[in-house]
Amino acid sequence: MTGTDGTLVSLAGVSWSFDGSPAPVLQGVDLTVAPGEVVVVLGPSGCGKTTLLRIIAGLLRPECGTVRVAGHAPVPGQDSAIVFQGYRLLPWKTVAQNIGFALHALPLAEREARVAGYLDLVGLAKFAGAYPAALSGGMRQRVALARALACQPRLLLMDEPFAALDAQSRELMQMETMRLIAGAEGPAPGIVFVTHSVDEALMLADRIVLMSPRPGRIDQILPVGFPRPRWQADPRHAPEFAQLRQHLWDRLRAMVLSDPQSDFYGRG
Amino acid sequence: MIALLRLGFLAGLVLLWWIASVQVPRGLFASPLETMEAAGRMLAEDRLGAALSASLKIYATGTLLAAAAGIALGAAMGLWRPFGRTLDIFVYALAATPRVAFIPLIITLLGLGFEAKTLIIFLGAVMPVILNTYTGVLNTDRDLVEMARATGASQGRIFWHIVLPGTLPFLLTGIRLGATIGLINTVVAELYTAVTGLGGLLALYGSRFQMAEYFVVVLTLSLIGVTVTEGLRLAERRLTRWRAAETV
Numbered sequence: 001m002t003g004t005d006g007t008l009v010s011l012a013g014v015s016w017s018f019d020g021s022p023a024p025v026l027q028g029v030d031l032t033v034a035p036g037e038v039v040v041v042l043g044p045s046g047c048g049k050t051t052l053l054r055i056i057a058g059l060l061r062p063e064c065g066t067v068r069v070a071g072h073a074p075v076p077g078q079d080s081a082i083v084f085q086g087y088r089l090l091p092w093k094t095v096a097q098n099i100g101f102a103l104h105a106l107p108l109a110e111r112e113a114r115v116a117g118y119l120d121l122v123g124l125a126k127f128a129g130a131y132p133a134a135l136s137g138g139m140r141q142r143v144a145l146a147r148a149l150a151c152q153p154r155l156l157l158m159d160e161p162f163a164a165l166d167a168q169s170r171e172l173m174q175m176e177t178m179r180l181i182a183g184a185e186g187p188a189p190g191i192v193f194v195t196h197s198v199d200e201a202l203m204l205a206d207r208i209v210l211m212s213p214r215p216g217r218i219d220q221i222l223p224v225g226f227p228r229p230r231w232q233a234d235p236r237h238a239p240e241f242a243q244l245r246q247h248l249w250d251r252l253r254a255m256v257l258s259d260p261q262s263d264f265y266g267r268g
Numbered sequence: 269m270i271a272l273l274r275l276g277f278l279a280g281l282v283l284l285w286w287i288a289s290v291q292v293p294r295g296l297f298a299s300p301l302e303t304m305e306a307a308g309r310m311l312a313e314d315r316l317g318a319a320l321s322a323s324l325k326i327y328a329t330g331t332l333l334a335a336a337a338g339i340a341l342g343a344a345m346g347l348w349r350p351f352g353r354t355l356d357i358f359v360y361a362l363a364a365t366p367r368v369a370f371i372p373l374i375i376t377l378l379g380l381g382f383e384a385k386t387l388i389i390f391l392g393a394v395m396p397v398i399l400n401t402y403t404g405v406l407n408t409d410r411d412l413v414e415m416a417r418a419t420g421a422s423q424g425r426i427f428w429h430i431v432l433p434g435t436l437p438f439l440l441t442g443i444r445l446g447a448t449i450g451l452i453n454t455v456v457a458e459l460y461t462a463v464t465g466l467g468g469l470l471a472l473y474g475s476r477f478q479m480a481e482y483f484v485v486v487l488t489l490s491l492i493g494v495t496v497t498e499g500l501r502l503a504e505r506r507l508t509r510w511r512a513a514e515t516v
Binding site for chain 2: 059091092102
């Protein structure tokens with residue numbers, strides 16, 4: 001079930017600010033996400049991209065504007081699942097219990113089968129009984145992904161999920177993640193992916209939403225047309241890739257140099 | 269290896285004890301052997317057993333009540349911030365007050381019996397449980413709470429699966445400290461109210477210079493303390509097994 005106009009997520013005129021703060025974190029954001037689409041929100045620190053994700057998840061209520069996910073106001077856990085930066089696994093639960101955490105509404109047998117299926121998908125069946133402390137960063141990331149996918153959400157929200165990984169693992173996890181999402185059963189979820197990495201955005205996105213800081217608003221929305229799956233056809237050598245990359249970097253640099261609160265203000 | 273070294277250390281202690289008992293004039297100190305014999309007599313005549321069960325009864329009642337009340341109050345203070353912020357300064361003040369100072373008041377109010385003794389133990393044991401539980405709840409990982417909220421978890425589920433397990437290490441430390449203070453206050457209560465139990469025996473044998481019997485009581489108290497704290501330490505290790513993986 002989606003909105004009457006077939007969109008999965010629609011935001012209209014969404015603004016948000018901290019209690020009592022005159023400077024809004026987000027101002028007048030309009031955005032739609034189609035079912036199965038990968039939208040990457042790209043922007044420098046302070047552009048409110050994580051706040052935007054929380055609003056779509058229903059964790060924050062916008063001050064003004066409307067948010068619709070699958071046709072209604074978002075309820076946490078109902079249509080969406082989040083993969084967080086820093087994994088956020090429960091250290092006192094095993095890998096299997098962590099994946100099953102959001103599935104408590106399912107009958108036990110069904111829950112166990114579901115957990116086993118997603119453990120298999122991310123290749124961690126052997127570690128079902130291990131505690132997160134015993135896992136490497138990449139493995140924890142896969143557990144966090146399995147936990148989100150196991151809910152079989154219509155909408156997957158990803159908040160810089162690879163920021164804690166080293167550069168090499170990060171690149172491998174990007175491709176691995178896309179492969180896993182494509183390999184999970186059911187229709188592919190729509191994805192809103194927050195990052196401040198230009199290359200990550202170009203590798204993953206159907207559309208890139210470029211945001212500018214203070215107040216956070218949408219600077220421009222760019223379609224990214226490289227063929228999928230991109231773990232087979234690496235688009236990084238295409239001339240369009242270099243052009244888009246250059247364009248995004250120019251915009252980001254301009255934003256950061258003109259933002260009085262950034263470290264690089266006025267250093268152009 | 270460590271167990272062997274510990275046994276050796278214990279043997280050294282007994283040896284020191286024996287040397288001391290030979291040096292000190294007779295009647296002021298008892299040798300290990302005399303103490304052993306006294307223990308045998310006291311057990312045979314059931315003097316020790318009766319005192320032990322009287323002490324354990326008030327100790328267990330006071331400490332268990334303290335654990336239950338301390339967890340409830342500490343958790344309520346941590347979960348409901350205005351309540352906690354209003355109360356915490358008073359709890360700290362009470363914790364800093366020597367609670368033996370209340371004994372005359374307790375005797376006036378409750379007399380010299382079971383209730384008074386239990387209250388003295390309770391007041392000693394409850395403070396570390398409250399303060400540690402409170403600290404534990406305040407230390408709850410907000411990122412994990414947000415993760416749980418994002419899955420649609422209810423407040424109750426967040427408490428049981430996030431707040432409580434995160435508080436557990438703090439809470440168990442609080443109970444362990446509380447149990448130690450509870451044992452001290454057991455003896456204090458038995459010395460200051462109706463003279464009963466192990467504390468009563470200490471007073472009796474101490475005043476009669478029956479040092480062998482006196483040492484038996486001291487060793488019994490030490491054994492209770494060691495058993496309880498080691499038992500709790502074991503429970504702590506089992507309940508927080510997940511932390512063990514961090515050291516791997």
